[in-house]
Structure formats: C-alpha cells, structure tokens
Amino acid sequence: MKIKFFLNKRKVELDVEPDKKVLYILKDLSVNSVRKGCDEEGKCGNCAILLDGKLVNSCMLIAPQIDGKNVTTVEGLSENGQLDGIQKAFIEAGVVQCGYCTPAQILAAKSLIDKVKKPTKEQIADAFEGVLCRCTGYKQIYNVFEILKGKSAKSFEKEYKKDYRVVGKLTPKIDAEQFVKADDAFVEDYVPKDALHLYILRSPHAHAEVVSIDTSEAEKMEGVEYILTHKNSPKVFYTQAGQSYPEPSPYDQQVISKKVRHIGDRVAAVAATSLEIAKAAAKKIKVKYKVLKPVFTIEDASREGAPIIHNRDTSIDPLQVGADPKRNIVCRNSGGIGDVGKGLKEADATVDGFYSTPFIQHTPLEPHTAYGYMKNGRLVIHTSVQTPFHVRRILAHILNLPENKIRIIKEKVGGGFGAKQDCGIEDIVGTIVYQSGKPVYYRMTRKEEFTVRTRPAMFMKIKAGAKKNGKITALSVETKADVGAYGPHALTVPMNGCSKTLPLFTCENMSYKVTSYYTNNVVSGAYQGYGVPQTNFAVQMTLGKLAKKLGMKYEDLILKNIVKKGYRLEILKQLGEGREGLAQKLSSCGLEECIKKGLKIYRTWRNKTSGANGEVVQGKGMAIMMQGSGIPGLDSANAVMKMISDGTFMLYIGGADLGTGEDTVAAKIAAEELGVSQDNIAVTSADTDTTPFDKGSYASSGTFFTGSAAYKAAKSMKERIIKATAKILGVKPSRVKIFPGGKVGTASRKLSFKELAMITQSGSGCGQLITSGAFTTQVSPIPYAAHFCQVSVNRRTGMVKVDKYYAVTDCGIPINPALARGQVYGAVLKTIGHTFYEALEFGKTGKCLNDNFTNYPIPGIKDVPEFFEVDFVEVKDPITPYVGKSIGELSCDGASACIGLAINDATGIWLDSWPFRPDRVLKELEKQKS
Amino acid sequence: MDYFVPKSLSEAEKLKKQSARAFYLAGGTILNWKGSPRAERLIDLKALKLEGIKKLKKGVEIGAMTTIQEIAESGDVPASLAGASALFTSRNVRNMATVGGNIAGKFFISNILPILVCYKAKVKYFSNGKKKTVSLDKWLSENEGIIVSVIIENPDRIVKFREEKVAASDFLSVFTSVGYLIAGGRIRDAEISLSGIHRRLFISKEAVKFLNGKKQREIFVSALNEIVQKEIKPIGDVKVSKEVKRRIVEEHIINILSEIKGETR
Structure with missing residues (x-):
C-alpha cells in the first residue's frame, strides 16, 4: 500500500506492506532513535515516537496507522545541530547513562511539556511509565523538569573536592549529546544493508545429543549464504567468560557442540540475506536428537549415578579450580581464617540460616548485538561488549588466529550489567564471518536474552x-x-x-x-x-x-x-x-x-x-x-595520550564504557591533572586496534583502573610538557610549571599549549608529545x-x-x-x-x-x-x-x-x-x- | 495481506464476511502485539468516525475508536471510568488502545471492562445492516458485529474500584469494581466485576443478589467476601498465585466498602 506521512516535518511517501511495523519502516528510513528493547510486546517503550504529538510505541503500529499523520522522533528535535531545550536538560540533569532509552524518554518529556508547562510529579511519572530504563533508576528524570523551569543542576546536585576544577564537579557526560540526538552510536546503527542476518536454531531439549542434522533443504533456499552446525564448527574448547587470562572458568564450550545442554543451546546458525529467510531456512533443518535425562537441581546433579552433563578433560582448563565433571561439579574452593568451630563455641548466641536466590536476568534494554566482516584478511567485529580485549583473545583461540588478525570495536553499549562481559555472541558471529568471508549481523531477541545468560x-x-x-x-x-x-x-x-x-x-x-x-x-x-x-x-x-x-x-x-x-x-x-x-x-x-x-x-x-x-x-x-x-594483582589498564596541534588532547583508553561514564571519568581525571577543561580531552576507547589493552569493564574496575591509567598518562604528559617547554625556553625543568587554562612556562614567560604543540610538532621540534600510562596495583x-x-x-x-x-x-x-x-x-x-x-x-x-x-x-x-x-x-x-x-x-x-x-x-x-x-x-x- | 479502509459500517461488515481470517483494526495494541497481525485481511475502521465522547441528555456515549487516554483525560465521562482508564498499562499504550478494541478483544486484564460493567454500560453495535444496542455483558457473550460505541446511561451510579499489580510496568494482577444505585436508601442494580481473576472478565451473579436491597451500612465485608470467593475460581500465574489473588479480592472488597461507608458517614 502507499502511505504518506510527515517524518519530523519532512514529507515521506512509501509503498509498503500494510502489516509492516512502523518500527521497521522507520529503521529502514535510518531513524536510529526507535530502539527495540522487547519482542514487540509494547512493554519497554524504547521504540516510542510521537504520533500527532502523542507518545506511542512504534512496535505496536503498522503502516496504515501513520498514513496522513505527523511522526516526530528525537532526530527531529535538534535543528541545525543545535540541541532542543529538553535534550539539553537531559544532559545537564545527568540522567543519560547508556542512552538506549534516552530518545524515548526525551519524547515522553516533550509530549508532556507540550501540554503542561509545569508538570506535577504524578504527571511526570504518568508520562514516563511506558518507557523502561535499566540504568538510571528514573529519579533524576524529575530534575529534568526542574531544569526546564529554569533551575540549574547545581541547585539540586552537590559538587565535591573544593580544590579541584573538573573532578568532583558537574560536567556533561562526554558522549551524552550523541545519545540525546540519537546519532549513530550502537552496533545496530552501523550495520550496512548488505550484511547477512543470523538466526540461531536452538535446542528444544534440555539435554540431548544431535544424532543427525540435515541442512540440505535449508541450503537450497534463495538468500541462504552460510549454515554452521557442529559438523563445521571449530572443535576447540574455550570459556566464554570475559576474564583475565588464565581464566578461573572451565574450558567447557564449543561454538556449536554435538551435545546440547539446555533448552536454547545452539544447534545450527543460518546466515541469510534477511532474518525472515534465515528463520525460514532454520525451520527446514532436520535434526534428530537422542534425548538424555536432564537434571535441573543441585540435588539431582550431585546424586550418585546422575547424568553427566560434561564428560570432559579438565586438563585443558587454564586454572585447576577443583572441577569434577563426572559428579557435575564445575569447581569448588574453601578456606578461611581462625577456627570457626572455636568461635561458635565461644559465642553466647549462634544462628544458622539457609537462603536461596533464583536465576535472574540482567535485561539491558539493548540486547546482545554484533556485526562482523573481513577486511584485508582480518576479522573485524563491532559489538556490544564489556571486554573487547578478552573477546579478541578468545576468538583468536577459537579460530586459531594470531590476535593481530582480529579487531574488536566496542560500540556504545545499551546496558551490560555483566550480561555482556563474555564472548557471548562474538564467538559464533566471528566463526561464521571468518569461515564464510561474508558480513554478518546478529542481534538477540529478548527471549534469547532470557535463556542464554543469567545470574546463577x-x-x-x-x-x-x-x-x-x-x-x-x-x-x-x-x-x-x-x-x-x-x-x-x-x-x-x-x-x-x-x-x-x-x-x-x-x-x-x-x-x-x-x-x-x-x-x-x-x-x-x-x-x-x-x-x-x-x-x-x-x-x-x-x-x-x-x-x-x-x-x-x-x-x-x-x-x-x-x-x-x-x-x-x-x-x-x-x-x-x-x-x-x-x-x-x-x-x-x-x-x-x-x-x-x-x-x-x-x-x-x-x-x-x-x-x-x-x-x-x-x-x-x-x-x-x-x-x-x-582486582588487584590481576587486572590492568592502559592509556595513551597525544597532544594534537592546537594544544588539545586525544586520550586513548582500552576501557569499555557501558554508559556508566567511564570515558567521562578518564577525561575528567586527565583534564584535572593537566589543568585544562574537560572539553580539551577527546576520548577514543575500546577498540583493540587503536587503543591500548584494558581488561574491560567488569569487577567494578572502570573508574579506578581505567581512570588511574588515564591519570598516569596525563601525569606523564605533564612531565613531557614541562620538559619540552624547558628545552624551548632554555630553562631547567624545575623552573617550569603548568598553569590552569592550558599554559606552561615560567613566571616571566609562558607558552600556550597550542604554541607548544606547534613547536614540538614542527621540523625542528622534539616531535609530537605522546605518553602512555600503565596501571597495575597490589591494592x-x-x-x-x-x-x-x-x-x-x-x-x-x-x-x-x-x-x-x-x-x-x-x-x-x-x-x-x-x-x-x-x-x-x-x-x-x-x-x-x-x-x-x-x-x-x-x-x-x-x-x-x-x-x-x-x-x-x-x-x-x-x-x-x-x-x-x-x-x-x-x-x-x-x-x-x-x-x-x-x-x-x-x-x-x-x-x-x-x-x-x-x-x-x-x-x-x-x-x-x-x-x-x-x-x-x-x-x-x-x-x-x- | 489485504488491507481495506471501508467508508461505511455496511462495507466493513461485508468485507469481514468475505474472509474467515479478516480482522478489524482499531488501535492495534492487541492485534499488533508481538509481531505483525497474522490476518489475511485487515479492515481498518479509521474512516468510520467512531471516535469521540458525546454527552447525551442522560449519560454519555463513547465512540468505539476513542482511546483509553482520551477517556482518562475526559471530564465528560464518570470519574471512576476516567480514573480506571488512567491506570491502564502505560500512556504509550493508552494513546493507541481503544475502548472498542478493549471490548472486542475481551481483554481479560482490563481496567476498563469491569468499570463499564459496573456502570451498566451498553454496547451499540452494527450487525446485518442494523445498529443494535445490548448490555456489555450480553455483547461479551455474543460477540456480534462492529462495536460503534459504548453508552453509559446513568453516570450517577456509584462505582468504586481497586487495582493491584506486582510492578508498575506490569499488567494488573486483580482489578475489582463494584457499582450500584441507591434508591430509597437501599442498594439497587448492583454489579461486581473483576478482571485478572479468570481468563475472561468475571461478572458476579450471587454477590449482586446479596447487595441488592440492602442499606450500605448493612453490608458486612465478611459476608460479601464469602459470596464472591465462592463464585470466583482464580487462575494463578508465575507472579501471583491464585491464593494471593483471592486475598487481593478480599482486600479490595474491604477497601471499597470502607470507602463507601466513609462517604456515607
């Protein structure tokens, strides 16, 4: 059918299937801001748009429902690159974290503020109740409306460290603008139209062996480009755990195994020109299973004669962690100080308690996504991951490649919370890309999120x-x-x-x-x-x-x-x-x-x-x-800093900002140390080709480890600046100081950082000022x-x-x-x-x-x-x-x-x-x- | 998929009769839930002018295509209907979901249907070339024709409700609504309706018999609760068990009666 509508005041005419979801119509029009956080249940609201000024979920609308109407998305709010007042208020309130739900939240704010200039707390809650956010806890959303009334964030947000200028102060998150405008940020925003789409056929059985698998019918389908099963999957065992090597996790996984061990385990993966074709092809794969007795409780798993889930060789594990797979024991450890028995005897009162907690899912609003391709003989993966360097190492192990043949680029991550700490999808995406030589995009459904990674x-x-x-x-x-x-x-x-x-x-x-x-x-x-x-x-x-x-x-x-x-x-x-x-x-x-x-x-x-x-x-x-x-004595982070020709700085960190503001923290620390404003530090992070090694963002390490690496790089930059200036001025380095505002020199003669950069980078200079900072610690x-x-x-x-x-x-x-x-x-x-x-x-x-x-x-x-x-x-x-x-x-x-x-x-x-x-x-x- | 925008109710009805897998499209929040509609034919009701709230000499008529949010914001509908509508899922959904869709979809976790039952709402529908009006209860059991509007003839009925849910973003667990008139100091025409309890809207038969003819202050919570509890056979889910649902119903009855007694004091 033909539909006409206005998208952000621009007339659009399309010929589409009437049952096509508006979410996908807008995605086809390169509208980033409609984010899909649920399986089209209308529950997360991250795909929201304004339809004739009213907030609605684009996943619950089909083409004719926008015919003749005005559709507004966040892309339409900023004119000539200038942010709208609501977008600015979101940044100032500090309520932008991972940014995945931010566009929908901004539209919720707009739909409200267009009707009510000074909304009550109840009206605000009512306007935002349909937009789920897993990062922010919503509380600071109320501050957005205070800012819109004319208050400054400083009137409700305290600052810290009186003697510092940037650290402890209210400054914008350095990537916030990208999120409030819905610029390209997440993996899904970068996927080209020719990428193959991946669908994973998953096990319907909790415990079974694949006796036979016939992909011939699926292969015949037009648009099917590659199928991976246990037959052509690498035979290497590894752990998906994104932890520093040697990992204290068993090497018990293969990309696709002949044995399936839970409902949802991988059986086959189909790469095709569209997701629909990949799904249809997967349905044609004939699998015969030998169903094995499953175990679902620790009691059953530890019982004498219980089915063995992993009959495996533990000698391949990088660390021996007490595994006994024949008894379904993955690992064990014990220890302590003093003598608990003695302590209990000495006590006047004792208590025994037994507690249990269930499997819980992280539910980041952005599901796992990865897009990979081959370039110049190298495997490149853009992914939503917390540990790009670990992923590179794990993939190199799986594919038997040198690590320098793999590049992992962490794009903006729409919430991780540990779900994305592992090489959870990059293993299968990387394998198919490497084997087929074709570009592949994979995005998990919400249902898959629930069944492949949880809290134990x-x-x-x-x-x-x-x-x-x-x-x-x-x-x-x-x-x-x-x-x-x-x-x-x-x-x-x-x-x-x-x-x-x-x-x-x-x-x-x-x-x-x-x-x-x-x-x-x-x-x-x-x-x-x-x-x-x-x-x-x-x-x-x-x-x-x-x-x-x-x-x-x-x-x-x-x-x-x-x-x-x-x-x-x-x-x-x-x-x-x-x-x-x-x-x-x-x-x-x-x-x-x-x-x-x-x-x-x-x-x-x-x-x-x-x-x-x-x-x-x-x-x-x-x-x-x-x-x-x-983790002291185990984790490490590195940073590299460059002064560029106008005296501003580039900071390269391996740390993976998940929306929590790690890039901003690193920039703030570097700016504080160098006496410049936060704006003078631009951060590039988490690209295994261009940034130095960092263990990644987990174990609560981002601010301290990555921030400290940035501090060390900045401190070293400070020393280089002083040395270079001393040489230019012909004085001893001890006489040179850095002054706030990007100046360096003695009391009588100062150079701006710009002047310093031009001199050092000129033919007669000492060369560009480049430093690095490596951070490891025992405490x-x-x-x-x-x-x-x-x-x-x-x-x-x-x-x-x-x-x-x-x-x-x-x-x-x-x-x-x-x-x-x-x-x-x-x-x-x-x-x-x-x-x-x-x-x-x-x-x-x-x-x-x-x-x-x-x-x-x-x-x-x-x-x-x-x-x-x-x-x-x-x-x-x-x-x-x-x-x-x-x-x-x-x-x-x-x-x-x-x-x-x-x-x-x-x-x-x-x-x-x-x-x-x-x-x-x-x-x-x-x-x-x- | 075929898509049609009929200009008249007759045309819409004709189109529907031509295909067993034809569906009417109103707000689409049920039809488009999880994936695209699996219909062979989609009959969009948007050109039939079924939206809007009209005050009648006696009562109010709500067009079938009126959204739940419009009802929530309307000063022309009875306060309890507006209040309950404002609790329906989220604003994003309320802005699209329609009252007609809610009725036609027989949405079993609806804040709207129990309230309408308690207002003794009538459904005006179009079937076999004619407009007819029946009680909502009857329409829900017969499910006939295209819903044109919902009529509340007596907005002065006393209607109270309570809702309970596990999380704010969740669908309701139990919604309880009680409605009646007072004539000569006694309850008349009572209705009790619950949502979230059964797979379909629950409308009490026995409890209303108990209420009718009584003075408000004569209603004993325990007696009313006992009757309702006997009538319902709750279904539990992973979040709320059937036993808890029974307790919630009891709580709702207590609080609704307490509110009524408080107002009559």
Whole structure:
C-alpha cells in the first residue's frame, strides 16, 4: 500500500506492506532513535515516537496507522545541530547513562511539556511509565523538569573536592549529546544493508545429543549464504567468560557442540540475506536428537549415578579450580581464617540460616548485538561488549588466529550489567564471518536474552555466633551455585560473594566453602554485584537474627564489628580468583561514616499502621555492603595520550564504557591533572586496534583502573610538557610549571599549549608529545555503603511496598557526582525488582516460562519509592589523587537485606528466599500464626 | 495481506464476511502485539468516525475508536471510568488502545471492562445492516458485529474500584469494581466485576443478589467476601498465585466498602 506521512516535518511517501511495523519502516528510513528493547510486546517503550504529538510505541503500529499523520522522533528535535531545550536538560540533569532509552524518554518529556508547562510529579511519572530504563533508576528524570523551569543542576546536585576544577564537579557526560540526538552510536546503527542476518536454531531439549542434522533443504533456499552446525564448527574448547587470562572458568564450550545442554543451546546458525529467510531456512533443518535425562537441581546433579552433563578433560582448563565433571561439579574452593568451630563455641548466641536466590536476568534494554566482516584478511567485529580485549583473545583461540588478525570495536553499549562481559555472541558471529568471508549481523531477541545468560541460582548456608556484648566470634558461608549448562564465572561469582562480605567484619574466625554445579538449566555468569547481592543478603539476614537473639539493635551489632581504616583484611589472601589472593590493609574506609550519616535520617522514620483493618504495617531495615574496585594483582589498564596541534588532547583508553561514564571519568581525571577543561580531552576507547589493552569493564574496575591509567598518562604528559617547554625556553625543568587554562612556562614567560604543540610538532621540534600510562596495583580501594529502607507490608495480601530508601556511599571521590548518583539509583531500583518479583521460572522440561517483559516485569518509574535519596561521604584514599571507588555493583548489594530486615521489623517473619513474592510473605505469616 | 479502509459500517461488515481470517483494526495494541497481525485481511475502521465522547441528555456515549487516554483525560465521562482508564498499562499504550478494541478483544486484564460493567454500560453495535444496542455483558457473550460505541446511561451510579499489580510496568494482577444505585436508601442494580481473576472478565451473579436491597451500612465485608470467593475460581500465574489473588479480592472488597461507608458517614 502507499502511505504518506510527515517524518519530523519532512514529507515521506512509501509503498509498503500494510502489516509492516512502523518500527521497521522507520529503521529502514535510518531513524536510529526507535530502539527495540522487547519482542514487540509494547512493554519497554524504547521504540516510542510521537504520533500527532502523542507518545506511542512504534512496535505496536503498522503502516496504515501513520498514513496522513505527523511522526516526530528525537532526530527531529535538534535543528541545525543545535540541541532542543529538553535534550539539553537531559544532559545537564545527568540522567543519560547508556542512552538506549534516552530518545524515548526525551519524547515522553516533550509530549508532556507540550501540554503542561509545569508538570506535577504524578504527571511526570504518568508520562514516563511506558518507557523502561535499566540504568538510571528514573529519579533524576524529575530534575529534568526542574531544569526546564529554569533551575540549574547545581541547585539540586552537590559538587565535591573544593580544590579541584573538573573532578568532583558537574560536567556533561562526554558522549551524552550523541545519545540525546540519537546519532549513530550502537552496533545496530552501523550495520550496512548488505550484511547477512543470523538466526540461531536452538535446542528444544534440555539435554540431548544431535544424532543427525540435515541442512540440505535449508541450503537450497534463495538468500541462504552460510549454515554452521557442529559438523563445521571449530572443535576447540574455550570459556566464554570475559576474564583475565588464565581464566578461573572451565574450558567447557564449543561454538556449536554435538551435545546440547539446555533448552536454547545452539544447534545450527543460518546466515541469510534477511532474518525472515534465515528463520525460514532454520525451520527446514532436520535434526534428530537422542534425548538424555536432564537434571535441573543441585540435588539431582550431585546424586550418585546422575547424568553427566560434561564428560570432559579438565586438563585443558587454564586454572585447576577443583572441577569434577563426572559428579557435575564445575569447581569448588574453601578456606578461611581462625577456627570457626572455636568461635561458635565461644559465642553466647549462634544462628544458622539457609537462603536461596533464583536465576535472574540482567535485561539491558539493548540486547546482545554484533556485526562482523573481513577486511584485508582480518576479522573485524563491532559489538556490544564489556571486554573487547578478552573477546579478541578468545576468538583468536577459537579460530586459531594470531590476535593481530582480529579487531574488536566496542560500540556504545545499551546496558551490560555483566550480561555482556563474555564472548557471548562474538564467538559464533566471528566463526561464521571468518569461515564464510561474508558480513554478518546478529542481534538477540529478548527471549534469547532470557535463556542464554543469567545470574546463577545460589543456595547459602550461613553460621554466625557472637558474645553477649555483640562481638561476632564466628562467621561462615557455605554456597552451592547452580550455574546451569556451562561454567563461565562458576567459581568467581560464589567466591566473590564471600570475598565481599566476610571482610566487612573484624571477626577472627571466618570460613567459606563454595561449590558450583552443572545442571541443564540456562547458562549463568556475571551479573552486576557478582554473587555479593545474594551472599550479602544471606549474611546480613543471619546477623539480623543474631542481633534479635542477643537483644541488640541491628545497627549496634554492625557498628561493633565493622572494619575501619588501617585494618588488615587477612581473609582476602584466601579469597583469590582461582589462586592466592592479596591480603590488604585498608587505605581508606568510610563505612562507619556512611552508617552514622544514614542513621540520622533513618532514626527519624516512624513506623505506622494503616489499611481499613490495620493490615498494613511498616518496618525499617538497614544493611551494609562493600565491593571491590577491580582486582588487584590481576587486572590492568592502559592509556595513551597525544597532544594534537592546537594544544588539545586525544586520550586513548582500552576501557569499555557501558554508559556508566567511564570515558567521562578518564577525561575528567586527565583534564584535572593537566589543568585544562574537560572539553580539551577527546576520548577514543575500546577498540583493540587503536587503543591500548584494558581488561574491560567488569569487577567494578572502570573508574579506578581505567581512570588511574588515564591519570598516569596525563601525569606523564605533564612531565613531557614541562620538559619540552624547558628545552624551548632554555630553562631547567624545575623552573617550569603548568598553569590552569592550558599554559606552561615560567613566571616571566609562558607558552600556550597550542604554541607548544606547534613547536614540538614542527621540523625542528622534539616531535609530537605522546605518553602512555600503565596501571597495575597490589591494592585497590574498597567502596562501602550503608542502605536504609522503610517498607509497608500488607498482612492480608502479602504485597510489600518500599516507602523510603536512603543510600549512603563511600565511593572515594564522586568524580562525576550526577552520574555516580544515577548509578546508585539505578542499581538500587534494579535490586528492588530482584527482591520482589524478578526470577526466572521453569517448567518441568526446563523451559523458561517467563522469558519476556510481559511475564518478567522490571521496575518502572512508578516503582520509585516516595522517598529515595542518595548521599556520598567524601573519602580520601592515598593510592592516587583521584581515587574514585566503584559504585554501580556496590549499590546492588544491599536492597534485599535491607528490605528483608524491614519486613522482619514490620511483621516478625524472616524471608530467606528471593523473590519476596506475596505467596512467600503469606506463607511465612501463616507459619508465624501456627 | 489485504488491507481495506471501508467508508461505511455496511462495507466493513461485508468485507469481514468475505474472509474467515479478516480482522478489524482499531488501535492495534492487541492485534499488533508481538509481531505483525497474522490476518489475511485487515479492515481498518479509521474512516468510520467512531471516535469521540458525546454527552447525551442522560449519560454519555463513547465512540468505539476513542482511546483509553482520551477517556482518562475526559471530564465528560464518570470519574471512576476516567480514573480506571488512567491506570491502564502505560500512556504509550493508552494513546493507541481503544475502548472498542478493549471490548472486542475481551481483554481479560482490563481496567476498563469491569468499570463499564459496573456502570451498566451498553454496547451499540452494527450487525446485518442494523445498529443494535445490548448490555456489555450480553455483547461479551455474543460477540456480534462492529462495536460503534459504548453508552453509559446513568453516570450517577456509584462505582468504586481497586487495582493491584506486582510492578508498575506490569499488567494488573486483580482489578475489582463494584457499582450500584441507591434508591430509597437501599442498594439497587448492583454489579461486581473483576478482571485478572479468570481468563475472561468475571461478572458476579450471587454477590449482586446479596447487595441488592440492602442499606450500605448493612453490608458486612465478611459476608460479601464469602459470596464472591465462592463464585470466583482464580487462575494463578508465575507472579501471583491464585491464593494471593483471592486475598487481593478480599482486600479490595474491604477497601471499597470502607470507602463507601466513609462517604456515607
């Protein structure tokens, strides 16, 4: 049919199929801003457009519905490259993180502000409720409207570090403009029309062997260009885990294996000229399976005679991590300090607790996407990944190529949260591109996201004992993890749960034991928090029970036992990642300050009873938490800096910004060190050809590791600038200083950086000023936080609501305060979702029952607690002048414990398993009655 | 796929009769959900002028193509209908979803249908060349013709509702609505309707018998709840079990009655 409409005031006439979705019509017209975050369920709203001024989901509209109408997208807001006021306000409010949902949010704001100049909080929430965001926690969206009313961000956002000009100050995220304008940013924006589309045929069985596979009918289809099955797949074993080599994860995976180990495992992949053809061809592939008995629980997996999921040779694993595949054990580790048995005997009160947490999905709004091609004999992949350098290494291993034959370019990432830490799709895309020589694009569906990477299910037994005075004498953690069909991060996730909880306390007798099991469940791996949210929940709930037994207030028990600056964390020596760790003396610790600051507010909250029959009761809870800032002695980051001919700088970092602002952090630190403005530093990052090695963005390492590499490169640049200037001026370097505003020289004679650049780069100069900074460390600053909440529990229905939430964080220097705050909001809200309703559910055959946003809701703006505040305590750490500790993962570690303790305060029940669905609450309330 | 934009109701009806796999397109939020419509023929109702809210001498008529958001924002519809409409999924969806589509799709997790039942709304529809008007209840069971409009003849009915959902972005778990008139100090023409409980809209038969003829202050929560609980057979899902749904219904009844009693005090 022929349709005519106005797209951003421009007349468009098209001949399209009437059932073509508007989302795809706009994509064909190169409109980037319509992002597809769900499987056309109308749930995520990231594809929103304004249709005659009204916000609607383009995935739910077909061609005739825009005929004769005005379609507005974010691309139409900025005129002549100038940003519209709303776009500017989004940047100033610091509410742009990964940027994937930003265009839809901007349109939501526009549709509202066009009708109501000064909207109320309720109207704002109403306008934004259909646009899901997984990064920001929505809270700062309200600030956008304050800015639109004429306020400055400084009126509601605090700045830090009085003596600094850029670090700790409110400056725009350096890539924010790209997102608010929906310029090319994500992989999907760069895919050329001639790229082949990939469809993966996935296993319908949880455990089976492929007896035969016949692709002949599929191959005959016009448009089918390549098919990969186990027959032509590389036979190399590897781990998808994006961790530093040697990885503490088993080499138990092949690109496509003859054996399938979970529903959704790869069976074949078809590359065709369109996704529709690839799908149709996949349907013609005839597969005969020998169905094997599956195991879905740790109990079944560990039973004598249980089906063996991986009958494999562990000698190929880069690190021996206690694997026993014949018993379905992926890995195990144990250790501790002191003597827990003795500590328990000495205790006046002891508590045993058993806790469980389910498989949970990360749900970044942008699914995994990758586009690859061959260029000049080299494999190039543009991808949405957290670890481009690890991906290069893993691919080189799979394809038996030198690493210099592979280039990985991380494009902007629409949220990662650990889901994109691994070589999760680049292995299959890279293999097909390399074998076929053809360009291939692959984008996972939302359903696939749910079934191929999750957080493992964990089962934790905690023992704790304490003296009457509250001194904890023993604390032990025993974790069993169901990691599903393959073992990426199988050791490190549960281990991290121990290494980021036990060191919170000064207890002298502590132990841990972790065992991970293969099952035929979905594959698990890294997820923001990396085992800590689960284990911290278990530990703090146990300590909550202990405090009750001792008749103490929880906060008093905690304050009596926490570590402080200067304390040596001996237990960390035991808790390495598949090897010996590093004991560490705390170079800074703001935990006590966080608790005390939070308690001032928390103690003002009064619990009330409401509801028609007094069935709604309130309760309060608090939790403490720690994380790391990268892994000392294991991780590393590098940066290269160039002064270019006008005296501004290029900064090249290997770090992979996931929307959290790592590029901005690096630019700010470099600018601070060099005495220039943030604008003078342009950042290129995460391209294995053009940027130096960086382990990638995981383990909370971005700000500290990549930021410190940028600091070292900038520091070195400063020295070179001084040296070069001294030579030009004919004075000793000790007489030369750098002055703010890009000047260098002595008190009497100064050169601008531009003059310096021109001289050094001229034929008679010393050459372009280029420096590098390599950062490795034996110590890493530990971030701390204390979270406080108040909940309302409906004793009749079991529904629980978070009324108030207050998070106080020691993140060292909040280098970018608005972004740091936004990360806390986002992490907390995400964890509130995990606590109450986010959990994958499986049927008897292992099929996931809620692999979509309709059945697996995630928090929206109306889930934001009425009181939701974030504060920082500014803590100086001597490691570098710009120690920004990690913040995102840390902020995921407390909500569940906090809420669990608050529910206990309200009702007296203990909820020991996530999610706290109403059934569970009611069951515990019933138990309590009986 | 064939696509048609009929100019009249007769033409639309004729087009529909010609193909077993023909569908009417209104807002498209049900038809276009997850992938493109799997219809052989799509009959777009946009040229039939079925949108708009019209105040009648007695009551209000809402065109079938009126969007849920338009109803939510309208000062001409009864407050409870506007209030419930504002809770329907999200604004993005409300801006497209229509009241006609909601009825025709028999959307079992609807905030709109229980409210309309409690207002004793009537459905004007076109079938076999004629416009007819029947109760919403009847239309839902007979499912005949093209919906033209929804008529609320008595917007003064007392209608109260409650909604519960697991997460703000989620569909509702349970929606409960109670409606009635007061004549001579006694309840008359009561309706109780629930959504999210069964696969179809639930309309109480027994509970209304219990309510009719009673004074508002004479209604005991426990008695009403017992009757409703006997009538419903909730279906659970991965988020909310059937037992919890029963508890939510009880909670809704308590709160609605409490609100009513509070207002009559």
